[in-house]
Amino acid sequence: MNRNFPEESTIRQYLLGRLDEQEELETSLSLQILSDDKLAEIVDSIEDEIIEDYLDGTLSAADKNAADTYFLRSPERNEKVHFARLLRSHLEKKASSKSKAEIPVDPVPGFLPAGGGRVDYWRSHFRTYCEIAALIILTAVSIFYISTLQHRFESNQAQLKNELAKEREHSANLFAQLQQKHPETLNLPTFFGVNLRAKANDHKVKIGPTTKFIHVEVNVPSGFYDVRLESTPGSTTWFQARLGATSYGLVFDFPAQAAESGDNCLEVTQHQPNTPASEQFCFWADR
Amino acid sequence: MASSTSSPGPFDRFLHWLSPDRDKAVQEFEEIRKKLTRYFALKGCPGIDLEDLRDKTLDRVLQIEERWHEYPNARACCFGVARYIKREYDRRLRPDPIEDYDPPSPSPDWPHQEQELQCLEKCLGQLPEDDRNLITRFYEGQGRQRIELRKHLAKEHGGAGNLRVKAFRVRAGLRTCVTGCLTERMI
Numbered sequence: 001m002n003r004n005f006p007e008e009s010t011i012r013q014y015l016l017g018r019l020d021e022q023e024e025l026e027t028s029l030s031l032q033i034l035s036d037d038k039l040a041e042i043v044d045s046i047e048d049e050i051i052e053d054y055l056d057g058t059l060s061a062a063d064k065n066a067a068d069t070y071f072l073r074s075p076e077r078n079e080k081v082h083f084a085r086l087l088r089s090h091l092e093k094k095a096s097s098k099s100k101a102e103i104p105v106d107p108v109p110g111f112l113p114a115g116g117g118r119v120d121y122w123r124s125h126f127r128t129y130c131e132i133a134a135l136i137i138l139t140a141v142s143i144f145y146i147s148t149l150q151h152r153f154e155s156n157q158a159q160l161k162n163e164l165a166k167e168r169e170h171s172a173n174l175f176a177q178l179q180q181k182h183p184e185t186l187n188l189p190t191f192f193g194v195n196l197r198a199k200a201n202d203h204k205v206k207i208g209p210t211t212k213f214i215h216v217e218v219n220v221p222s223g224f225y226d227v228r229l230e231s232t233p234g235s236t237t238w239f240q241a242r243l244g245a246t247s248y249g250l251v252f253d254f255p256a257q258a259a260e261s262g263d264n265c266l267e268v269t270q271h272q273p274n275t276p277a278s279e280q281f282c283f284w285a286d287r
Numbered sequence: 288m289a290s291s292t293s294s295p296g297p298f299d300r301f302l303h304w305l306s307p308d309r310d311k312a313v314q315e316f317e318e319i320r321k322k323l324t325r326y327f328a329l330k331g332c333p334g335i336d337l338e339d340l341r342d343k344t345l346d347r348v349l350q351i352e353e354r355w356h357e358y359p360n361a362r363a364c365c366f367g368v369a370r371y372i373k374r375e376y377d378r379r380l381r382p383d384p385i386e387d388y389d390p391p392s393p394s395p396d397w398p399h400q401e402q403e404l405q406c407l408e409k410c411l412g413q414l415p416e417d418d419r420n421l422i423t424r425f426y427e428g429q430g431r432q433r434i435e436l437r438k439h440l441a442k443e444h445g446g447a448g449n450l451r452v453k454a455f456r457v458r459a460g461l462r463t464c465v466t467g468c469l470t471e472r473m474i
Contacts, residue, residue, distance in 0.1 A: 008448075015329070017330075017331070020374075023367075023370065026370065027363070027366050027367060027370060030326055030329070030366055030369075031362065031363070031366055033329065034322040034325055034326060034366075035322075040325075041452060041455070041456075042448070042452060043329065044455055044459070045451045045452045045454070045455035046451070048451070048454070048455045048458060049451055070331060071331060072331075073331050073333075074328070074331035074332060074333055074334075075333045075334065075335075076328065076333065076334050077331060080462070083458070083461075083462050083465070084458070086403060086404070086407060087407065087422075087426070087458065087461065088426045090404060090407055090408070091422070091423055091426040091427075092426060094423075095423070095426075095427055127431065128431065
């Protein structure tokens with residue numbers, strides 16, 4: 001189509017009366033058609049094409065409706081419909097009788113001439129049937145594949161759950177064993193008197209990975225005491241003020257992590273007005 | 288129309304609007320008359336009403352002289368008015384009996400069918416071989432097969448647009464021939 005001519009689809013819309021509400025476009029198109037014989041002929045040919053599509057039943061529902069209520073209102077167009085119907089019916093009959101009389105010659109590779117009866121019918125629809133069959137097979141294969149994947153996934157999931165439960169059980173057992181070997185709280189032997197650094201061989205403790213606290217009992221008179229833990233002299237790793245001692249002595253726990261490997265000393269200072277007295281209770285820690 | 292166009296005032300002024308040269312203006316006026324007839328045919332109006340609609344349009348154009356300045360030229364004015372005439376025509380036509388229209392199909396009890404087929408056969412025989420070949424092949428096959436055959440035929444004829452126009456020409460020629468043949472037989 002000439003590049004200055006309107007699109008075929010626009011002409012179809014025009015002929016089907018869809019541009020009637022667009023005054024400017026409709027008027028300019030009308031003027032263009034009426035002032036150009038070549039375009040006018042194209043419009044006529046598209047009019048014929050609409051009629052052919054109408055008879056073929058290939059118009060969309062909206063176009064069919066526009067054809068019924070607008071396009072075919074003209075008796076002249078109805079005459080054209082009548083003539084087109086007569087022509088195609090006549091030519092189809094002729095083609096049919098010709099093909100029965102002659103050996104079929106394939107005009108286009110893959111096709112037989114029209115009217116070849118049942119074989120022709122099947123041939124003409126062969127591609128469609130193949131497409132439908134392919135679609136069915138593809139759908140079936142897809143469903144089978146998806147269900148296999150799903151089954152595999154479910155069984156994998158169940159196996160993993162099983163393994164996870166076993167692992168949890170195993171882990172719990174290990175933890176229990178570890179706790180048996182390395183309890184959370186370790187007891188230091190009771191300090192009955194001052195125990196200085198390097199003389200603490202009899203006060204030993206083995207701190208395990210699960211040890212959280214170290215239990216200490218110091219034989220001191222009743223009263224209140226500040227307790228300080230130092231690993232190396234002068235450095236405080238733990239401190240607690242005003243711990244009360246009963247007639248059984250001073251009993252307390254301190255966090256195992258505050259003790260370092262080697263010599264550690266607990267400095268215990270009694271709260272006595274004007275005369276604070278400190279005593280050291282050292283122990284050896286192994287990690 | 289005759290009464291309006293015979294009135295010298297607005298009609299003369301209309302001709303002058305078309306062209307200051309009187310001869311050219313008359314020529315242009317005739318051209319517009321033809322195109323208006325064609326316009327109404329394109330818009331699906333029945334042949335019997337075409338002349339009436341055309342004349343109504345021209346009458347109305349002469350009546351609205353005070354609004355001519357709203358249009359860029361006389362031709363545009365005529366087609367603008369033609370649109371309104373067509374709308375009025377459509378409104379008058381509703382409800383449309385064509386909605387229930389079922390195009391007549393060739394049936395054995397139709398008295399002219401036999402003659403029509405004979406005329407068609409005769410006219411097909413009179414076609415140049417290329418045209419006969421084209422129209423025969425145009426209607427070959429069914430459904431998808433026909434689509435493929437048409438594609439093939441379109442390639443041979445330089446594209447779908449060309450094929451459509453050629454088929455239209457052959458069909459139009461055949462229609463004229465068959466109408467002439469039937470008229471002869473009826474006489």
